[in-house]
Amino acid sequence: MQSIFDKHKRKYGYIKVIIELKNRGYQVNKKKVYQIIKKHNLKAATKTKEYKSYRETIGKAVDKLLARVYMNDKLYINMDTDITKFxxxxxxxxxxxxxxxxxxxxxxxxxxxxxxxxxxxSK
Known part of the structure; x- marks a missing residue:
């Protein structure tokens, strides 16, 4: 198993190690392989994900009904909601x-x- 990890530059997790062992002709138990990998600390190196924001417009723009004039002389005319995720x-x-x-x-x-x-x- 150490040679499989070294050959594939520590990019294989235990499932791919099991597949590689089966391709080499070994009959293995997945729980036993997982225990051995955990015992010898053969963890796959994970890459950190970069933040990728989509900068182009998605869909079509909505008409500006309020025209950014939010102040009004009457109560309960302009109301809105915004969903915030924590x-x-x-x-x-x-x-x-x-x-x-x-x-x-x-x-x-x-x-x-x-x-x-x-x-x-909402309707």
Whole structure:
């Protein structure tokens, strides 16, 4: 197993090691191979993933109905929501508040481990 790890530059995990051993003609038990790899600390070297952001537009742009004029003289005319995602130890937590642009206050919110389908007066 050490030679397999060295030959493939420590890129093989225990499943690929099992496949390579079977290709070489050995009949092996996957649990035993896993125990031996763990005992001898033959871990596959993992690469860190780079952050890749998609810079081009996806889909088509929505018309600007408010034209960025959020202030209004009447209460409850311009309201909006935005879903914020928090990563926590037990998974992801979503927070969609409903914001009144006239008073700049949060009217309602509902946190949860899933994205709520209906927020406010959605149709």
């Amino acid at each position: 990563r926590i130890n037990s998974g992801k937590l979503y927070l969609p508040p409903i914001i009144n642009f006239y008073t700049r206050e949060i009217l309602s919110y509902k946190e949860g481990y899933y994205i709520p389908i209906k927020v406010g007066n």
